[in-house]
Amino acid sequence: MNSRACILNAVKENQPELLALPDITHLLEVENQDLVAEFTRVIEGIGAKVFQVNKYQEIIHHLKADFETEKVRVVSTLKEFDEIAKPFSGLDNHELADVELMILPTHFAVAENGASWVDDELFKERVLPFIPQHLVFIVEKEKIVPTMHHAYQLIGKKKYSYGTFIAGPSKTADIEQSLVLGAHGPRSLRVFLV
Amino acid sequence: MKVALFVPCYVDQFYPNVAIATLELLEKFGCEVSYPKNQTCCGQPMSNSGFEHLTSGCNKNFVESFKGFDYIVAPSGSCVLHIKEHLHDEEHPSEAEKISKTIYELVSFLTDVLKVEHLEASFPHKVGMHQSCHGQRGLKLSQMTELNAPPFSKPQDLLNLVKDIEMIELDRKDECCGFGGTFCVAEEAVSAKMGVDRVNDHVRHHAEYITGIDMSCLMHLEGILRRQKSKTKIIHIAEILNGRKA
Amino acid sequence: MKTIDHAANSKVFNQDEDRVDWHDETLWFIRQKRDKASKQIPQWEALREAASQIKNHTLSNLHNYLEEFELNAKANGIQIHWAKDAQEHNEIVYDLLAKQGISKMVKSKSMLTEECHLNHYLEDRGIEVIDSDLGERIVQLAKEPPSHIVLPCIHKKKEEIGALFHEHLGTPEGNADPQVLTEAARQHLRDVFLTRRAALTGVNFAVAETGEIVVCTNEGNADLGVHLADIHIACMGIEKIIPKRGHLSVFLRLLARSATGQPVTTYSSHFAKPRKGKELHIVLVDNGRTKQLGRPDFRNSLKCIRCSACFNTCPVYRRSGGHSYHSVIAGPIGSILSPNLDMAKHADLPFASTLCGSCSNVCPVKIDIHEQLYKWRQVLVKEGYVDAKKALSMQLMAKTLASPTLYHLAGKAARTTLKYAPFIAQNRFNPWYHQREMPAVPKSSFGEWYQKNRTK
Numbered sequence: 001m002n003s004r005a006c007i008l009n010a011v012k013e014n015q016p017e018l019l020a021l022p023d024i025t026h027l028l029e030v031e032n033q034d035l036v037a038e039f040t041r042v043i044e045g046i047g048a049k050v051f052q053v054n055k056y057q058e059i060i061h062h063l064k065a066d067f068e069t070e071k072v073r074v075v076s077t078l079k080e081f082d083e084i085a086k087p088f089s090g091l092d093n094h095e096l097a098d099v100e101l102m103i104l105p106t107h108f109a110v111a112e113n114g115a116s117w118v119d120d121e122l123f124k125e126r127v128l129p130f131i132p133q134h135l136v137f138i139v140e141k142e143k144i145v146p147t148m149h150h151a152y153q154l155i156g157k158k159k160y161s162y163g164t165f166i167a168g169p170s171k172t173a174d175i176e177q178s179l180v181l182g183a184h185g186p187r188s189l190r191v192f193l194v
Numbered sequence: 195m196k197v198a199l200f201v202p203c204y205v206d207q208f209y210p211n212v213a214i215a216t217l218e219l220l221e222k223f224g225c226e227v228s229y230p231k232n233q234t235c236c237g238q239p240m241s242n243s244g245f246e247h248l249t250s251g252c253n254k255n256f257v258e259s260f261k262g263f264d265y266i267v268a269p270s271g272s273c274v275l276h277i278k279e280h281l282h283d284e285e286h287p288s289e290a291e292k293i294s295k296t297i298y299e300l301v302s303f304l305t306d307v308l309k310v311e312h313l314e315a316s317f318p319h320k321v322g323m324h325q326s327c328h329g330q331r332g333l334k335l336s337q338m339t340e341l342n343a344p345p346f347s348k349p350q351d352l353l354n355l356v357k358d359i360e361m362i363e364l365d366r367k368d369e370c371c372g373f374g375g376t377f378c379v380a381e382e383a384v385s386a387k388m389g390v391d392r393v394n395d396h397v398r399h400h401a402e403y404i405t406g407i408d409m410s411c412l413m414h415l416e417g418i419l420r421r422q423k424s425k426t427k428i429i430h431i432a433e434i435l436n437g438r439k440a
Numbered sequence: 441m442k443t444i445d446h447a448a449n450s451k452v453f454n455q456d457e458d459r460v461d462w463h464d465e466t467l468w469f470i471r472q473k474r475d476k477a478s479k480q481i482p483q484w485e486a487l488r489e490a491a492s493q494i495k496n497h498t499l500s501n502l503h504n505y506l507e508e509f510e511l512n513a514k515a516n517g518i519q520i521h522w523a524k525d526a527q528e529h530n531e532i533v534y535d536l537l538a539k540q541g542i543s544k545m546v547k548s549k550s551m552l553t554e555e556c557h558l559n560h561y562l563e564d565r566g567i568e569v570i571d572s573d574l575g576e577r578i579v580q581l582a583k584e585p586p587s588h589i590v591l592p593c594i595h596k597k598k599e600e601i602g603a604l605f606h607e608h609l610g611t612p613e614g615n616a617d618p619q620v621l622t623e624a625a626r627q628h629l630r631d632v633f634l635t636r637r638a639a640l641t642g643v644n645f646a647v648a649e650t651g652e653i654v655v656c657t658n659e660g661n662a663d664l665g666v667h668l669a670d671i672h673i674a675c676m677g678i679e680k681i682i683p684k685r686g687h688l689s690v691f692l693r694l695l696a697r698s699a700t701g702q703p704v705t706t707y708s709s710h711f712a713k714p715r716k717g718k719e720l721h722i723v724l725v726d727n728g729r730t731k732q733l734g735r736p737d738f739r740n741s742l743k744c745i746r747c748s749a750c751f752n753t754c755p756v757y758r759r760s761g762g763h764s765y766h767s768v769i770a771g772p773i774g775s776i777l778s779p780n781l782d783m784a785k786h787a788d789l790p791f792a793s794t795l796c797g798s799c800s801n802v803c804p805v806k807i808d809i810h811e812q813l814y815k816w817r818q819v820l821v822k823e824g825y826v827d828a829k830k831a832l833s834m835q836l837m838a839k840t841l842a843s844p845t846l847y848h849l850a851g852k853a854a855r856t857t858l859k860y861a862p863f864i865a866q867n868r869f870n871p872w873y874h875q876r877e878m879p880a881v882p883k884s885s886f887g888e889w890y891q892k893n894r895t896k
Binding site: 201203205206207208209210211214217229231232233234235237239240241242243244245246248249250251252254255327328331332338340341342343366368369370372374375377378379380381382383384385386388389390391413414416417418420421 | 792
Binding site for chain 3: 002003004006007008010011012013014015016017018019020021022024026027031042046093094097110112113114115119124126127130131147148149151152153155157159160161162163164165166167168169170171172173174175176177178180182183184185186
C-alpha cells in the first residue's frame, strides 16, 4: 500500500464520528464605525503611514518630497504614475532587486487589522510588493471593510493564482522583542486613501 | 440544612485553625454541621501524579464518609474540584454523583447557597488576594484575566463585607503560585521561583497578609515568606471572614 | 535511568535568577499584548468557539477533506506528495532537489521540518539549507534548536546575538543594537533570496474547498524566498486542513492576536497555483498524527494552529526556558504532543506543569491542554514510564489515605517528626526545604480538636 492510501486509511479509521460544521455568519454583525478612521488608527499602529488624497497628482507630489524619484528606481503597474515610475516588463523578476520604491494598487483594505488585499488580477508578478525598499499602496476609501469576515465575503470564490493580505512594512521582533521595521521586505509602507 | 465538613488532609494536620474557622462560620449561618471522622483525603495527590487508578480506596472511603448530607463544604478549591471531576465509586455510583454535585468550596457555598450579605468581621490590614488556580479557573470563583468576559469575584464579594480591610492591587492578578501538588518537590526549582515571584508581587504592593481560598498554595507561599524572614503573613479567607483578629 | 528531564534542566536554568526574570518578563509582556489585542475584539470568545468547532468538525471529516484538498490542488497544477513519517518526508524533499541538481535551499519557518530534522538530513547529503526567519537564522548560526515556536531565539540576549553576528556576518564587535543586527541579517539574507533556486515553506492553513495554502509571516521571508525561486516546496501536517476559504477569516483574526498581540501578521499569502513555468509541491505529512487522531482523549491537540499563546502564558515555561523541554515543540502544547511521538523520551513533560489551566484559557482553538496533561500522566504511569521508587511511594500513600486508622497514625507521626525532630524533614534531601520553611506544627490535628471540643 502506498503512503497516500496508508495515511487516508488511518485517518478514516481513527477520525471520530462526524461533528457539525458551525455557522459563522453571526460574526459578520459589527457595530457601525468610521472605517477610514479605524483603518488609519490600526495601520499606523503597526508602522505604516496613511495619507488622504483627492488626486493622483497629490500622491506624486508627496512621493517626490520623500524620495529622489529621479535618481532611484521607481516601479509601478499604474500608468497614472508614469511621471515618476516605470512599469516592469522584464522576464526575470530578479531584475527587480534594486527597486527603491514600488507603487501598487489594491483591491480593498480591512479596518480591523490594516491589511490590504492584492491578488494577481492586479499584477502577475508576485514579488512586486515584497522586493522594493519602500512600498506604496493605493486604497480606495469606499473599499475598506470592517473585518476579515467581510474581506473573505468580498473575495468569495474568486479564482486567483496567488493573493495576499499585507498589513504594514516588513518587520521582526526576534531580537529581544525589539521591533525593527524592514526585516526582509519593504522598510516602509505608505497607504494613500483616494 | 445538614452540612458535612470536609477538611483536606494537610489542613487537618497542619492548619486546624482554618478548619475551626470554617466550622464556626457555617454554624453562625445556621448550618447543622457534622464532621465525619473517618474522612482522609480526596485522592488528588495520587491522581495528579498519574496514579488515579490507585484512588479507589480513597474514593470508597470518601463516599462512605460523605453520603447522606445536603451539602459537603471544604475550605479548599483544589480538593473540591478534584472530587467534582474525578470521584467514582462503582458500588455506589449515584451516591458518588450526588456528592460531586453537592460539594462546595467554602466561599461559593457562602455566596451561592447561603447567599451571605452580612458579616461580623473586621480586619484592619492591607491584604493581597491570591487566586488559587483550581478555585478560579476550575470552579470559576472569579473571572480569569485570559478571557474577554465581564469581571466578577466571589471571594472579593465576601471580603467587601469585612470592615476596615484594605485590598491591594497586584501586577499579575491570577498567576499560579507554583505549588501544584507533587510539582512542588518534583520541579522544586521552578516551583520555588514561581512562589518567590508571587510573594514579591504582594510584598512590593505592601501586603501585610496574603489570603486565599486554598491552604495548599498559602502553605507554599508561607514557606517562602518565612524563609525570607518576611513580615508579610498568610491567612486563609475563612479566618478573615470568621472575624479572626490578626 | 534517564539522564535529562525537564526538572533537572530547569534547575540549571534557574541557577541564573536574573536571566530567569528577564525571560519571564519578556514573555509575560507578550502575554499582556495578547490580552490587550483580544480584549479589543468584542467577539473574541465567539471567535474561539467558532475556531474550535471548525477544527473539531474538520478532524471528524479529515479523510474527505484531505481528498478534496488534493483534488483541487492538483487541478490547480500543484504537485501533491504524501509522507507517512519524517523519513519519507525528508526523502521526498531531497529527491525534489536532487532531481533538479539543486544543492542550496532557502527555508522559511516550518515547525514540521524541525520535527522531521530535515536540515540535518539534507546537510548530510550535501545540501545547504539556510533558515530565513531572523530568529531561526540566529539559532541556526548558534547551532541550537529553537526554544519557542514563534520566537525561536527568545532565550538569547542581544549581546549573545551580537557576538554571533560578529563571528558569522562580520558586524562590529560588541554591537548589540537590534536595528544594526537586523540590518546585517537583511543584507545577508537578501543575497540568499536572490540566489536560491529552491525555497521551502511551512503551511499555516490549507483550504480543502480551493486547494490553496496560506503562509503567514511578519518578515516577508517566505514570500521573498518562493517568488524568486524555481521550485516552492511547502510541507504541512495533515491537520492543517480547513474546510472553506471563508474559514480563514476566523483563524487569521485569532492567530496573530494570540501569538504576539498584532492584529494580523504582516503577510498572509494565499498560494493557489504555481508561478507560471515554475513548480509548487506540497508534502502532506502524517508522522504520528493519525495515531493521535485515534486517541479520543488527545486527538483535539491536533487543532493546534501553533500560535504559542500557551507558551507565553505558562508560568513554568517562562521560568524554565524552551530548551528544558528537550523537545521540538516546547511549552504546554509540546507537552501533550510530544508523548504521542515517543512516550519514553517525553515521559517527564506532562509533569512539567502545575495544571493551573491558563494555557487552555488562552488557546484560540480551545484545546483543553491542562486536562490533557493530567490524562497523559495517567497514560504514562499505566504504560510503565515512571520511576519505580515513585510508584512504590504512591502505593503506600494510597493505602494510607484509604484507611482512616493508618491515616490518623501517619498524620500523628508526621507532626511528631516535624515537631520533635525537625532536622529529619528540614534537610537537603527534602526538596521542599531547599527554599521553603516547613509549616509550623500545631498542637493537635483538627480531627483531635473536634473530638475534644465538639463531641461529648
